[in-house]
Amino acid sequence: DSGIVLMPLFSGLFGASMLITSLLTHSEIPPQIEEEFELPINRTLRGIISGSLAGAMVAWLPGVTSTIASVLARLTIRDRINEMELEYNNKEIIVSISGANTANAIYSLIALYIINKTRSGAMVALKSIGINLNASLVLLFIIIIVIVSILSYFATIYFGKISGELLQKFNYSKLCLGVLIGLTAIVILFTGWFGFIIFLIAIPIGMIPSYAKIRRVHAMGVLLLPLILYSIK
Incomplete structure (x- = not known):
């Protein structure tokens, strides 16, 4: 099942890696x-x-x-x-x-x-x-x-104001830690220990763009390269 691989893979590359980077750099929500x-x-x-x-x-x-x-x-x-x-x-x-x-x-x-x-x-x-x-x-x-799309435009403006005020009341580091724990639990629950290993491997790779000052979108190569090879074989 591709979901057993893709879910922990993308969760590690684009989810957990960003959360851990925020925790390590003590990021805060600006006013x-x-x-x-x-x-x-x-x-x-x-x-x-x-x-x-x-x-x-x-x-x-x-x-x-x-x-x-x-x-x-x-x-x-x-x-x-x-x-x-x-x-x-x-x-x-x-x-x-x-x-x-x-x-x-x-x-x-x-x-x-x-x-x-x-x-x-x-x-x-x-x-x-x-x-x-x-x-x-x-x-x-x-x-x-x-x-x-039209309705979401107005909804985004309305809820954006509310969420901006609400998020400032939370401790951002604790919020990131809570989301990280929840994400890890979901990966283990739905993909087992095999998925968890993929998740752990993907995290440091996903953290590279933040420290190398490159765009995180390059990590999509993990999906594009296999698709290209599959298409030309």
Whole structure:
């Protein structure tokens, strides 16, 4: 079962490794300041277009996730020039990531309909329950995605304010430790000691990007390389 390998693998690479790094560096939640999201219209449009194009492109490729789409979209954003440009860059990244995720959800559905290949976990679940997609059903799903995206925009703003205030009341180190213990327990419970060993091996590998100052997305090679080798053999 691939889940016995993938669950502890990704939990170690992207979950536990970040939690342990936060514990070792004594990270804290910075003071939350509420302010308006201001971004020039040209940069907003660039973020939307670049993110949407990247998300649409990777939706057709096996093993390539919306995370990689976000990295591709970020290539259109210039490096820091001054403090104002840095602030705009950070906000544009948020816009492009949102565009990439939304486009990826839509085009993963279209890819399932056209080439009958699953390109995301949601599409795997959709296919596993035996739904036969047709043009009308795809259109219905796209309408639902658009509606949910609009609603989630307002929900994110509302709950973001609440969670920001709430999280400041917690001891961040204890919160990370609690999540780490819970994650470890879930890995052992669902994948056994074999999965736990994979989990332990993946953790130090997942910590390398933080100390080597490289992007964590490179760790996705653990999935991409086997898929490429499997495809060309």
